Amino acid sequence: MTAIPSALELTQSLIRFDTINPPGAERACLKHLAGVLTANGFETRLFDYDAPARANLIARLPATEARRSPLAFTGHVDVVPLGQRDWSVPPFEGRVTEGRVWGRGASDMKSGVAAFVAAAAGFAAQPERHADIILIVTAGEETGSEGAQHLADTPGVLQPCGALVVAEPTDGRPLVGHKGALWLTMTVSGVTAHGSMPEKGVNAVVAAARLIDRLARFEFGVAAHPVMGAPTLSIGTISGGLNINSVPDRAVLGVDIRTIEGQQTADVLDSLQALAGQEVVIAPRVVMESVFTDPETPFVQGAFGVFERLTGRTPAVETAMYFTDASVLTPALGSPPTLILGPGPMAMAHQTDEYCEIATLDRCVDAYRQIIAEYVR
Ligand SMILES: [Zn+2]
Numbered sequence: 546m547t548a549i550p551s552a553l554e555l556t557q558s559l560i561r562f563d564t565i566n567p568p569g570a571e572r573a574c575l576k577h578l579a580g581v582l583t584a585n586g587f588e589t590r591l592f593d594y595d596a597p598a599r600a601n602l603i604a605r606l607p608a609t610e611a612r613r614s615p616l617a618f619t620g621h622v623d624v625v626p627l628g629q630r631d632w633s634v635p636p637f638e639g640r641v642t643e644g645r646v647w648g649r650g651a652s653d654m655k656s657g658v659a660a661f662v663a664a665a666a667g668f669a670a671q672p673e674r675h676a677d678i679i680l681i682v683t684a685g686e687e688t689g690s691e692g693a694q695h696l697a698d699t700p701g702v703l704q705p706c707g708a709l710v711v712a713e714p715t716d717g718r719p720l721v722g723h724k725g726a727l728w729l730t731m732t733v734s735g736v737t738a739h740g741s742m743p744e745k746g747v748n749a750v751v752a753a754a755r756l757i758d759r760l761a762r763f764e765f766g767v768a769a770h771p772v773m774g775a776p777t778l779s780i781g782t783i784s785g786g787l788n789i790n791s792v793p794d795r796a797v798l799g800v801d802i803r804t805i806e807g808q809q810t811a812d813v814l815d816s817l818q819a820l821a822g823q824e825v826v827i828a829p830r831v832v833m834e835s836v837f838t839d840p841e842t843p844f845v846q847g848a849f850g851v852f853e854r855l856t857g858r859t860p861a862v863e864t865a866m867y868f869t870d871a872s873v874l875t876p877a878l879g880s881p882p883t884l885i886l887g888p889g890p891m892a893m894a895h896q897t898d899e900y901c902e903i904a905t906l907d908r909c910v911d912a913y914r915q916i917i918a919e920y921v922r
């Protein structure tokens with residue numbers, strides 16, 4: 546065992562790796578983490594995928610005597626591009642000022658990964674642990690959970706777990722899930738003709754406009770979820786036609802649907818097909834399942850209790866606005882209770898001059914420690 550780095554030091558060291566995705570290049574960052582974890586009693590394994598510079602990491606601290614299925618934590622180390630605006634702090638330095646650690650990924654979500662690594666690393670020294678602790682650190686989350694999907698698709702890698710904590714930015718609040726996402730394109734076809742003789746063609750742009758009108762009035766036919774609210778549909782893109790003086794024979798809509806617990810992707814696709822007509826080609830581009838854990842679940846109640854002890858506040862039952870790797874990992878781990886709880890400020894994710902409050906980071910490490918202690922005892 547070597548000295549366990551603090552969550553702050555770890556966050557800084559992770560920020561210093563440029564893991565902007567695309568292209569990703571997360572492997573060096575994960576190798577560094579694996580080194581820290583191996584030195585603290587964890588078994589670690591890197592799972593290469595896609596390109597030589599890309600990988601996922603799974604680290605495991607085995608139980609001294611397993612009485613419960615493992616407790617898992619997850620986070621991703623890829624980050625989004627820096628954006629157009631200039632940063633007033635260096636994005637890959639891990640600078641500390643004003644009680645904050647700054648840099649790309651400081652909120653989303655290298656601080657979260659650092660926090661659970663720092664918390665879990667201390668448990669190797671504990672003489673008795675009655676459950677494995679599994680850390681699943683992924684690549685490729687920001688481009689649609691590709692890393693998590695690779696792990697889920699690799700036979701024998703993920704085993705059933707008793708609970709999962711996702712360390713995405715929540716300002717240190719425990720959240721009980723998030724909506725799913727179904728991003729799709731709808732392609733409307735027509736027949737082209739000279740623009741001076743529109744009656745000889747079938748105008749795909751006009752057909753798409755009529756479809757938009759019907760989509761705007763689309764009803765999902767499900768009751769709003771008491772915590773997540775109602776599903777939504779937003780038309781994000783439209784394209785069609787090649788030149789002004791031709792009747793367009795193709796128009797494509799990009800549609801963003803956010804689903805709630807209990808909605809099946811296949812059912813939503815069926816209703817959209819019925820609305821659009823059989824001649825419209827609907828192609829799903831991103832399918833992320835919703836995640837929801839009953840707040841009365843003992844694991845969630847335990848985490849709520851930890852939050853209350855640490856902050857003096859009663860947690861509200863809430864879900865996150867974004868989706869996470871849990872859409873892929875929760876089902877792949879046998880659908881355990883899943884909590885989203887991380888130190889990053891939610892409003893800072895993907896922003897210029899991203900930061901994490903060090904006080905929230907430290908409080909999150911405490912929360913993870915208590916959650917682990919309660920679980921493995
Ligand atoms: Zn994230």
